[in-house]
Each structure stands twice: as structure tokens, then as C-alpha cells.
Amino acid sequence: MGLRLLSKPKSYFRTILQRVIAPETMITICNDSHSDFILLGFSDKPYLEQILFWVILIFYCLTTVGNTVIVLVSLKDTKLHIPMYFFLSNLSLVDLCFTSSCVPQMLVNLWGPEKTISYTGCAIQIYVFLWLGTTECVLLVVMAVDRFVAVCHPLQYTTIMYPKLCLQLSILAWGTGLVQSLIQSSATLQLPFCSHRRVDDIVCEVPALIQLSSADTTYNEIQVSIASIILLVVPLIIILFSYGAFGKAVLKIKSTAGQKKAFGTCTSHLLVVSLFYGTVTAVYFQPKNHYAPEHGKFLTLFYTTVTPTLNPLIYALRNKEVKGALIRLGRRT
Incomplete structure (x- = not known):
């Protein structure tokens, strides 16, 4: 009898456990397994994976070079030690770390047939990804307010945006992102993933993991919706209000050339x-039942690779002051 029991497959014993152990205990067993996840990505389209690999690699290189240049120039050149470039250097640092937290793994998965990511790797990715993504949301608001004060209250600008306040606003952005990540990532990783561990996404992201869980995720969905309203909708309203006031101030400029230049900058930033x-909201505002993996993959791909590449080009590298700083830095070296 003992030999017969030993010869039974593992599924036999698991069936017995499912019958005699309470469901709550089974959830604990599932969570304790901590098996690897499989990031499906675009595995059903091998031809698309080959194209995306090279496109993402090019964007990642541009992002790395562009944002590194902004950080170094902002630190080295004393003429750029003003609030605008202080926040720009913070944004560049966020973008640099944000893309590095997910793109290398993304490239590995796109290059070969191996799509797995360890539970620990997935957990680290979701914590860092959400932390830096939230930080960027808050930083963009801070930058919009900074431009609002600079244009609408130019005489009081240095008084209002003094160094200590700028540092406090920067700490607020990074701190808000960290708190949000600790709360939401922890709640997501506590979900049971018993049925399968195939994540239909290109990164370990909250909506995809919520979709993967077989448990009741109502609490997680509500949490995501509330966080999205606070950290996406409200900041976007503040930014639009700031740029609206910015536009009114620009209209008062008598010079047509000055108006065109100011509006060009405003339009680029707003874009x-x-x-x-737009892309982040589209991903995080979709509840579990309406989450479209294929649609979400391209949106995630966009704000993890394209937007961080555009930020240095639009916010700084087109700026004459930054160009001058680059020339001065080149002469020193």
C-alpha cells in the first residue's frame, strides 16, 4: 500500500489537499510557491518581435544618452543651476531609471524564445516601475507649476521658487512615488496566482497581474482607480490649467516672433x-473585465520607450541655454 501511494503523481496528492484543506490555506500555499512568471509579450508574432527589438534598442540608447547628457550638464554648468533645470535633471534621472527598470528585460524576451522572469525579478520590477512612473507624474505637475510662475509672475519668480522649496518639491515627487509603489505593488503581489503564471504583457505591471489572478480583485481594482484619479487625473487638470494661464500670458506679448516661440515651447511641452x-491613464483606468492585453502592450511600450526619449529633445536639447552649456562643457573636456 505504501509503495502504491509513493507511485502516485503529485497531482493526486494535490487533489486530496484541495478536498481537505480550507481554500484560505490553499491561497497561502499558492503564494508560497513563488514560481517564475512568463512574460508572453508578442510571442504570437515572431516577426513583430524582431522589429520591436531593434526599434526599442535604438530608443533605449537615445534615452540613455539624452537623459545622461541633461543630468551631467545640469550638474556641471552653474548657469543652469536654476529651478527649471533642477526639475529637468530630476525628470531625466527618473526617465533614465524608469526605462532601465524594464527595457533590458524586455529586450532579452524579444531576442530569444525564453520569456521567463523570476518571482523576485518581477516583484522588483513592479516596485521600481510603479515608483518611478508615479514620481514622473508628480514631477510633470511641478514643472508645469514652475513654468506658470516663471511666465505669469516673472518678477517674483526667484522669490517664490527658492532653492529650499525646489528641493522640497523634488523630495515630495520621489516620496509620493515610493509610498504609492509600496502600497499598490504590495497589494498586487499578495494576490494568488495558482491557475497559471503567464503574464500577457511585456513587463510586470499592476493591471496585467490583476488580470492574471483567479481571486476576487475588486479591492485591487478600486485601489488602482482611486490612485489613478489622484495621481493621473488631478495632476493632468493642474497641468492644463497651468498651460492655459501660460497661453493667456503669451498672448499679451506684443512681439509676434516672441509669441510664436513661446507657443511653440508650450505646445511641445503639452504634447x-x-x-x-494619455497612455498611462488608458492602461491604469481599465478594470480587470475590460483590460485589453494587446491594446495595453502597445500603450505600455509607448510610455516606457518613446516618451522618455522625447523628453530630453523637447524639454531641453532644443533650448539655447542647454546648447550653450553643452558647448562650454565640450571645450572644458
């Missing part, structure tokens, strides 16, 4: 903000 907030 990047709209692209980032």
Missing part, C-alpha cells in the same frame, strides 16, 4: 505631457 498621461 509630451499629453502622450505620457
Whole structure:
């Protein structure tokens, strides 16, 4: 009898456990397994994976170079030690770390047939990904307010945006992102993933993991919706209000050339903000029952690779002050 029991497959014993152990205990067993996840990505389209690999690699290289240049120039050149470039360097640092938290793994999965990511790797990715993504949301608001004060209250600008306040606003952005990540990522990773561990996404992201769980995820969905309203909708309203006031101030400029230049800058900045907030909102505002994996993959791909590449180009590298700083830095070296 003992030999017969030993010869039974593992599924036999698991069936017995499911009958005699309470469901709550089974959830604990499932969570304790901590098996690897499989990031499906675009595995059903091998031809698309080959194209995306090279496109994403190019964007990642541009993002790395562009944002590194902004951080170094902002630190080295004393003429750029003003609030605008302080926040720009923070944004560049966020973008640099944000893309590095997910793109290398993304490239590995696109290059070969191996799509797995360890439970620990997935957990680290979701914590860092959500932390830096939330930080960027808050930083974009801070930058919009900074531009609002600079244009609408130019005489009081240095008084209002003094160094200590700028540092506090920067800490607020990074701190808000960290708190949000600790709360939401922890709640997501506590979900049971017993049925399968195939994540239909290109990164370990909250909506995809909620979709993967077989448990009741109502609490998680409500949490995501509330966080999205606070950290996406409200900031976007503040940004639009700031740029609206910015536009009114520009209309008062008598010079036509000055108006065109100011409006060009405003339009470019607003475009990047709209692209980032638009894609992120589309991903995080979809509840579990309406989450479209294919649609979500391309949106995630956009705000993890394209937007961080555009930020240096639009916010800084087109700026004459930054160009001058690059020339001065080149002469020193």
C-alpha cells in the first residue's frame, strides 16, 4: 500500500489537499510557491518581435544618452543651476531609471524564445516601475507649476521658487512615488496566482497581474482607480490649467516672433505631457473585465520607450541655454 501511494503523481496528492484543506490555506500555499512568471509579450508574432527589438534598442540608447547628457550638464554648468533645470535633471534621472527598470528585460524576451522572469525579478520590477512612473507624474505637475510662475509672475519668480522649496518639491515627487509603489505593488503581489503564471504583457505591471489572478480583485481594482484619479487625473487638470494661464500670458506679448516661440515651447511641452498621461491613464483606468492585453502592450511600450526619449529633445536639447552649456562643457573636456 505504501509503495502504491509513493507511485502516485503529485497531482493526486494535490487533489486530496484541495478536498481537505480550507481554500484560505490553499491561497497561502499558492503564494508560497513563488514560481517564475512568463512574460508572453508578442510571442504570437515572431516577426513583430524582431522589429520591436531593434526599434526599442535604438530608443533605449537615445534615452540613455539624452537623459545622461541633461543630468551631467545640469550638474556641471552653474548657469543652469536654476529651478527649471533642477526639475529637468530630476525628470531625466527618473526617465533614465524608469526605462532601465524594464527595457533590458524586455529586450532579452524579444531576442530569444525564453520569456521567463523570476518571482523576485518581477516583484522588483513592479516596485521600481510603479515608483518611478508615479514620481514622473508628480514631477510633470511641478514643472508645469514652475513654468506658470516663471511666465505669469516673472518678477517674483526667484522669490517664490527658492532653492529650499525646489528641493522640497523634488523630495515630495520621489516620496509620493515610493509610498504609492509600496502600497499598490504590495497589494498586487499578495494576490494568488495558482491557475497559471503567464503574464500577457511585456513587463510586470499592476493591471496585467490583476488580470492574471483567479481571486476576487475588486479591492485591487478600486485601489488602482482611486490612485489613478489622484495621481493621473488631478495632476493632468493642474497641468492644463497651468498651460492655459501660460497661453493667456503669451498672448499679451506684443512681439509676434516672441509669441510664436513661446507657443511653440508650450505646445511641445503639452504634447509630451499629453502622450505620457494619455497612455498611462488608458492602461491604469481599465478594470480587470475590460483590460485589453494587446491594446495595453502597445500603450505600455509607448510610455516606457518613446516618451522618455522625447523628453530630453523637447524639454531641453532644443533650448539655447542647454546648447550653450553643452558647448562650454565640450571645450572644458
